[in-house]
Amino acid sequence: MQRFFHNVGYAVTGIIHAVKTQRHMKFHLVAAAVALTTGAACQLSRVEWIILILVIAMVIAAELLNTAVEAVVDLASPDRHPLAKAAKDTAAAAVLVTAVAAVVAGLLLFGPRIWEVVGGG
Numbered sequence: 001m002q003r004f005f006h007n008v009g010y011a012v013t014g015i016i017h018a019v020k021t022q023r024h025m026k027f028h029l030v031a032a033a034v035a036l037t038t039g040a041a042c043q044l045s046r047v048e049w050i051i052l053i054l055v056i057a058m059v060i061a062a063e064l065l066n067t068a069v070e071a072v073v074d075l076a077s078p079d080r081h082p083l084a085k086a087a088k089d090t091a092a093a094a095v096l097v098t099a100v101a102a103v104v105a106g107l108l109l110f111g112p113r114i115w116e117v118v119g120g121g
């Protein structure tokens with residue numbers, strides 16, 4: 001049990017490191033807060049909440065993995081190397097894919113509701 005709490009502590013340390021060092025992570029957290037607040041205002045259904053939470057977790061997990069890849073690459077290859085570039089660019093692409101999916105999911109979830117409020121129908 002003590003080991004479990006130690007591991008949770010290491011994971012929290014990792015999250016704090018990513019938030020402190022990655023400006024994109026700060027942006028993802030602000031976007032997640034906005035999405036959760038909007039979700040509460042829109043009174044999402046249970047399934048919609050599950051989708052929203054999974055999408056947010058997916059983006060943040062991808063950014064955490066990207067941070068880990070960047071750290072390992074910087075450690076293993078301080079000098080420029082095509083493989084280091086491939087690793088960093090591919091990890092960044094993973095974040096981009098999840099972020100685009102999150103934006104599309106957000107538009108599908110909130111778009112019609114916001115459109116209603118704004119007066120489109």
Ligand SMILES: Nc1ncnc2c1ncn2[C@@H]1O[C@H](COP(=O)(O)OP(=O)(O)OP(=O)(O)O)[C@@H](O)[C@H]1O
Pocket residue numbers: 021022023024070073077078079080081082084085088089092
């Ligand atoms: N060791 C390296 N060898 C070759 N190309 C690299 C190397 N390090 C970084 N790059 C290239 O420069 C880009 C920017 O690298 P950087 O280390 O600034 O990471 P980043 O993705 O911009 O992260 P952040 O903006 O969060 O600091 C990488 O995506 C990659 O294309």
